[in-house]
Amino acid sequence: MAFLSARVERARISASAASAQRTRELRAAGVDIIGLSQGEPDFATPDHVIEAAHRAMRDGQTRYTPVDGTPELKEAIVAKFRRENGLAFKPENISASAGGKQVLYNALMATVDAGDEVIIPAPSWVAYAIMTEFAEGVPVWVRTGPANGFKVTPAQLQEAITPRTKWLMLNSPSNPTGAVYTGDELRELAGVLERHPHVWILADDMYEHIVFDGRPFVSFAQAAPQLADRTLIVNGASKTYAMTGWRLGYGAGPANLVRAMARMQAQCSLNPSSISQAAAVAALNGPQDIVAQRCTEFQLRRDKVLPLLEAIPGLSCTRPDGAFYIYISCAGWIGRRTPNGQELKTDVDVGAYLLESGVAVPEGTGYGLSPYFRVSFATSLDKLVEACRRIDGAARKLE
Ligand code: PMP
Numbered sequence: 001m002a003f004l005s006a007r008v009e010r011a012r013i014s015a016s017a018a019s020a021q022r023t024r025e026l027r028a029a030g031v032d033i034i035g036l037s038q039g040e041p042d043f044a045t046p047d048h049v050i051e052a053a054h055r056a057m058r059d060g061q062t063r064y065t066p067v068d069g070t071p072e073l074k075e076a077i078v079a080k081f082r083r084e085n086g087l088a089f090k091p092e093n094i095s096a097s098a099g100g101k102q103v104l105y106n107a108l109m110a111t112v113d114a115g116d117e118v119i120i121p122a123p124s125w126v127a128y129a130i131m132t133e134f135a136e137g138v139p140v141w142v143r144t145g146p147a148n149g150f151k152v153t154p155a156q157l158q159e160a161i162t163p164r165t166k167w168l169m170l171n172s173p174s175n176p177t178g179a180v181y182t183g184d185e186l187r188e189l190a191g192v193l194e195r196h197p198h199v200w201i202l203a204d205d206m207y208e209h210i211v212f213d214g215r216p217f218v219s220f221a222q223a224a225p226q227l228a229d230r231t232l233i234v235n236g237a238s239k240t241y242a243m244t245g246w247r248l249g250y251g252a253g254p255a256n257l258v259r260a261m262a263r264m265q266a267q268c269s270l271n272p273s274s275i276s277q278a279a280a281v282a283a284l285n286g287p288q289d290i291v292a293q294r295c296t297e298f299q300l301r302r303d304k305v306l307p308l309l310e311a312i313p314g315l316s317c318t319r320p321d322g323a324f325y326i327y328i329s330c331a332g333w334i335g336r337r338t339p340n341g342q343e344l345k346t347d348v349d350v351g352a353y354l355l356e357s358g359v360a361v362p363e364g365t366g367y368g369l370s371p372y373f374r375v376s377f378a379t380s381l382d383k384l385v386e387a388c389r390r391i392d393g394a395a396r397k398l399e
Contacts, residue, residue, distance in 0.1 A: 010133040014126045015366020016374070019351070023360040034387040035360045036375045039175065040244040041324070045279075046290055049241060052282030053275050061278050065271040068262040069096030069250070073277045076284040077250050081233075084208075085219055092255040096280075097265060098272045100206050100236040100249030105131050106261035107202065107232055107251065108167070112137035116166040121152045123327060123367035125175045125204075137166065141368055146318045150177035150327065154188045161196050168193070170220050171204035173211055176367045176374040177327040178320020180211055183218040190224035200230040206249075209240045209291045211322040212299040221252075229254055237276075240291055241283040246276040298324050301377040301384060308388035309375065313395045324378040327364070330371050336398040344398070347371035357394035359387045 013021075019037035026033045056062075069077075074091040081087040097103045104127060112118065112135035120128045122141040129139040142160050144150045157168065170189070172181040181189075193199055203220035211217045221231050236249030249272075251261065271277070302320060309317050314332030330350045337343050338353050347370045351363040354373070364372030377384055 007134060010130060012126070012130060014130075015362035015364075016376075018366070019360045019362040022355060026355070026360075031358075033355070033358055033360050034379075034383050034390065036377075036379065036384075036387055037360055037362050038376050038378050040378060041239060041242040041294065042378050042380070043242040043294055045243050045246070046241060046283065046286070048286050049243065049279045049283045052286075053279040056275050056278030061274045063274060065274050065277060067266045067271055068258070069094060069271070070274070070277050070281075072281050073250075076281045077252065080284050081252060085222055087219070087221055087252070089252050090255075093252050093258055095251040095253075095258045095261050095265075096272055096277065097249050097251070097261075098247040098269060098276075099238065100204070100234045100251075101127060102247075102265070102269070102272075103234045103236070103249050103251040103261070104128070104202070104204070105134075106264045107234075107257065108132060108135045108137070110257070110260040110264050111200070112166055115164060117162060117164045118166055119157070119160045119168045119199075120368070121150075121169065121171075121174075123150070123176055123364060123369035123372065124169065124171060126366055126368075128169045129368065138164075140165070143369065144177075144179075145369075146316070146329070149321075150174065150179040150318060151181060151185060152189065154192045157189055157192045161192075161199060163198070165196070165199050167200050167202050169202050169204065171206070172220075173207040173217075173320075173322025175207065175323055176325045176362075177318065178323045178325050179318075180215060180321040181218070181220075183216070183223050186218060186220050186223035190220070190227055193224070193227060197230075200232065201227060203231060203233045205233055205235045206239055207323040208235060210295050210298055210324060212295070212302065213321065215321055217322075232257060237280045237283050241280075242294070243276075243279070243283065246273070246279055248272055248276040248280040298377065301381055302326070304381060305375070305377050305384045305388060308385065309391070312388070312392045314398070315391075315395065324376055326375045326377065327367075327369075327372050328375060330364075330373060333395070333398060334371050339397050339399075347373055354391060354394060358390045359394075 023035040114136035118132040232253035237243040316329040347363040
């Protein structure tokens with residue numbers, strides 16, 4: 001009898017984690033690799049946030065807290081939604097966890113039974129599908145593409161809904177494509193969802209503050225207030241405040257769901273770190289100017305890197321409107337041969353070839369849409385420019 005569970009088989013290593021791991025190994029062996037896999041801002045956590053964490057430790061905020069967040073943190077999150085999104089939540093609607101990832105996990109584990117379906121746009125962040133499978137649910141992929149800016153259309157949504165549908169996962173700005181839904185697009189999707197009252201919507205707003213060209217960010221919850229009783233927002237401190245390592249995410253939704261999520265969390269991990277909670281209060285209530293400054297920096301990098309990538313033979317890019325990723329089609333490389341005679345049959349082969357060429361990127365397979373690879377521009381311009389030069393060199397060597 002096998003010792004490991006069938007469940008652990010479902011915990012596939014994500015494409016970006018696998019790529020980051022390969023990069024570390026090669027670097028340790030002395031190979032010069034530029035890693036473009038990172039899913040986190042390359043900035044530092046703001047000083048006043050770090051100070052608040054120190055203070056919390058010194059003041060004895062080092063003990064268990066209420067399971068899904070301290071009253072101070074919940075108030076700060078309520079204030080954030082009022083200030084930034086015009087949404088009126090109460091503390092009972094708020095759930096804080098060790099990252100947005102755990103909010104998602106709690107929500108799926110608290111609602112999905114065997115055979116329940118979760119609609120997931122492809123490509124998407126891999127966690128949606130894997131966690132659905134943990135909960136013995138069935139991921140229902142809806143294939144998007146460049147023609148629709150990698151966004152789900154109302155007709156596609158309508159077609160994907162069945163009596164077993166529990167959730168629609170909606171991530172805007174999107175990891176891995178940078179697609180940003182407009183208010184009108186969200187309202188059209190809401191029109192479909194109004195006809196299917198059994199379907200809940202998970203609005204993953206994690207990249208809310210990284211939207212380019214002055215476009216407004218619209219949360220699904222803002223676009224469809226009539227569906228508030230079945231919408232859960234997922235957000236967190238990771239991307240907005242460069243706090244990925246602090247592990248502090250939050251959800252906002254109907255109180256009955258939030259209570260169920262707390263029950264799950266109570267038996268898995270209890271409260272998120274008391275120190276990270278105090279830090280997040282400082283981040284949410286403190287000065288916000290840094291957030292826009294960093295968004296501007298990401299936009300500068302996108303504008304520098306996109307033309308370089310677009311000039312590379314055989315690749316095709318869709319301009320990201322947000323987040324810090326470009327999802328690049330490498331269809332033009334498939335069927336070609338590398339200098340040592342190997343045929344590139346899939347984007348996994350392309351990823352391996354790029355690694356040989358000194359650039360690590362996660363392949364599209366991991367996000368559910370091939371043949372693509374993802375480039376993260378959350379790294380310095382120097383490195384990005386050099387990486388583009390290497391990818392271009394690799395392209396020109398193909399036969
Ligand atoms: N949603 C998306 C789309 C993400 O890319 C991530 C992080 N990679 C998260 C949620 C979760 O972030 P965290 O757990 O750090 O809050």
